[in-house]
Amino acid sequence: MNGEPSYYTMESYWFGDVEGQACEPAPGDPGLLAERIELLAGRGDTRSPDWRIAVRCGAVRDRAEYLERLRDAALILAERNLGQILQADHSGLIQMVRMLDQLDEVINLLTERAVEWHRATRPGFSRKRTLPAGRSLIALIRQDADDALAGLLDGIERLRDQRSLLMEQVSRRAEEVLPNCSALAGALVAARLAAEAGGIRELAVMPAPSLQVLGAKTALFSHLSTGTPPPKHGIIYQHGRVHGARREKRGRVARTLSAKLAIAARIDYFRKSADREFLLNAAEAVRKAGRRE
C-alpha cells in the first residue's frame, strides 16, 4: 500500500492471512473458521500452520487458545461434513434393506419353530403332508392352535404385514435414489446391491465384475483360497433374466447385466436422473445375452 515492493507472497492459514510482517487475523467465530478451513483444504496448496505465527499475528493469545479455537472449528466442520455424507449416502435406504433382510430371517425362523411346536402337540399334523407356504401355513396352524401359540402366530402375522410395508418403502426409495439401477434390475435388487456394496457411492465406484458377485462372498472366497469355480452371480441372480436364463447362458447374462448396472450406478450417483436411451440399450443388451443362438 505504501509503495513498498512486495517481496512476500501471501500465506493463508486457518487463523489468518500472513504477508511478510503484516497479518490479518480471520474472524474468530468457529462456524466461519470451519468454512475457512474447508476453503483452504480445497485449494490444496496450503502450508501446515504454526501456532507461533498465530500468536504473532494476534489471532490468538497463546497455545491454549490456539488449540481451543482450532478444536471448536474442527468439531463444527466434521459435524457439517458428516451430515452431508450421511445424506448423500442415503444410508437410510441401506438400513431399510438390512432391516428387510433381517425381518425375512426372523419371520422364517419363527414360522419354522411354530410348525415344530404345533407338530409336537398335534400327532395328527403329519410330517408327510406338503405344507403350504407363508400366510396360508400360518392360517392352517392357527385353526387348531392352542392359545399361547395362536398369540405368537398373530405376532408373526403382524411382522409379515410390516415386512410388506417396508418392502414397498424400500422400492419407492430405491426408485428415487437409484433410478437407472432400479429400471434395469428392479428396485429391490438395486437396493440390495447398494446395501451389500455399503452405500450408493461405493456401488457407483465398483467395477462391474465386483458388482456381478456382490452377495456371493462365500463362493468368492472359497474360489480365491481353494480354487473352486468362481461364482457367476450374487444378488443379481434375483433378476429374472439371470435366473430365468438357461444354465449355460447364466454366466453371460450375469456378466452383461453387471456391466450395464455398473454404468447405471455411476449415472445414478453422479447425474442423479434416469437416462432413457441408456436404459433401452442396456435392457436390449441383457436380453440379447440370454438369447439362444
Add this chain to the structure above:
Amino acid sequence: MIWIDGHLVSEGPGGVYGERMLRGCRVWDPKRSKLAALYHLGTDLELGPDHRVLYLGAANGTTVSHVADYVEVVYAVEIAPRPMQDLLVIAGSRKNIIPILANARRPEIYRPVVEEVDLLYQDVASPRQVSILFGNSCFLKEGGTAVLMLKPRSIDVTRPPEDVFREVQTEIEDGGLRILDRVRLSPYYPDHIAFLCRRDEAGRPRPRSEP
C-alpha cells in the same frame, strides 16, 4: 506410561466406552487397543504431556481417548462416517482431540489444520498402508517417531503375512525412515505387527537400520 498392578492406565475422565476404572484411572485394555497391546508386549515408545500426535485411522476413538490422556493434542483422522459419529462425541467432551473427517490418502485436505507432530500413529485398513505412511510423514518433525500398525491382511489376503512384513520393511527403509523396532502384536492381535520408525534429522548421516 502409568501402570497400576500390571494394568496399563491413563488419567482422564472415565466412561468413554465403558472402560474399567482402577483407582480413578482408566484401564487401557490391550485386547481393545493395538497401542495398549504394544505397551504390554514392551516398547520404548513414550507419550509425553507436550507431545503432538497425528493419529490416522482414529475409528471410534477408543485408543485416541487414551492417547489424548497422555499427550498435549491429538489430530484424529478418520474417513468412515459411522465411527466418526462416536469420535465426535468423545472429541466434544475433551479439549485436546481435533477430529478430522478425511481420507488419510489425501493429506492435503487436512494440511491447513495439522501442525508439525512428534508422533505419527497409523492404524488403517488399506492396501496402501505404506504409501499412506509416507504421504503423511511430512507432518512428522525431524527426530519424530512414526508407529505403523500393519495389517498384512489388508495389503493382500492371499499372501503369507511373513512375506508382506518383509516387503513392507524394505519399503519403509527405502522411503527414508529408520526402523527402530518391530513388535509382533500376538497374542492380542495375531498377524499384526507394529513398526516403530524414526525420521532422522536432515543432514545427519543416517545410521544403519537394526536388522
